[in-house]
Amino acid sequence: MLKASDFFILLAVLVSLVLSAGLWFSGYKEQGIFTALWVPTVLTLGIYFKVTALLARRN
Numbered sequence: 001m002l003k004a005s006d007f008f009i010l011l012a013v014l015v016s017l018v019l020s021a022g023l024w025f026s027g028y029k030e031q032g033i034f035t036a037l038w039v040p041t042v043l044t045l046g047i048y049f050k051v052t053a054l055l056a057r058r059n
Contacts (some may be wrong), residue, residue: 008045013039 016038024032 012042
C-alpha cells in the first residue's frame with residue numbers, strides 16, 4: 001500500500017525528470033544532465049527510508 005510519503009517521493013522524481021527534460025530540450029544540456037542525476041538519487045533515498053521503516057516496524 002502506498003503512503004503519502006511514497007507519493008511525495010514519486011512526485012519529486014517526476015518533477016525532476018520533467019525539469020531535466022525541459023532543460024535538455026531548451027538547450028541547457030549540462031543543467032539537464034545535472035538535474036537528471038536527481039532521479040536515481042531521490043529514488044534511492046525513498047527506497048532506503050521505506051526499507052528502514054519496514055525493518056523498524058518488524059522489530
